[in-house]
Amino acid sequence: DTGVSQNPRHKITKRGQNVTFRCDPISEHNRLYWYRQTLGQGPEFLTYFQNEAQLEKSRLLSDRFSAERPKGSFSTLEIQRTEQGDSAMYLCASSWDSTTQYFGPGTRLTVL
């Protein structure tokens, strides 16, 4: 399977804990995106990388959130001091250009 993969698929944590998610994009794609989706809403853009450079961040990405793509391949999204409002599906997408983005299966986060 050469699609976008995300791990873990599900994460349950207690409020105040830190969590980290991983995304492995399609191998030849140089652009990687993170989105968040809550119930009844469409995905909302969080941040974007071109190779290892983080080029854009949404105002939704508070200072508790940090994303990295150290070697321009996989990416991690860390949430520090989780809050119940962080409960959502976190989606990763990759693309070769700025148009068609291909999404992974997502990581569902539940903060208790």
Place this chain on the structure above:
Amino acid sequence: DQQVKQNSPSLSVQEGRISILNCDYTNSMFDYFLWYKKYPAEGPTFLISISSIKDKNEDGRFTVFLNKSAKHLSLHIVPSQPGDSAVYFCAASPNYGGSQGNLIFGKGTKLSVKP
């Protein structure tokens, strides 16, 4: 302030008939539009896209129409099949300074195709 709107939360269609899903946008700077399909517990799957320089794009049973003057696009599925039952998201790509292709999504329309 929603820039991409899908005003119908749900749509029910009989198998074999046409499904028409609608999407409106407010930002005239959007230059590329996409439709994604999403099954429960999965990520969105790309279906079809259209550039703002076109008014129609067709791929098999799926056709997307773009009316720039009305800031409206629609997805037609003909004939509809039970396997098409999913949530369909309309997305737009901004083309203004500083943006590198982040997509702005509508809230989705849940399509149910009944046998």
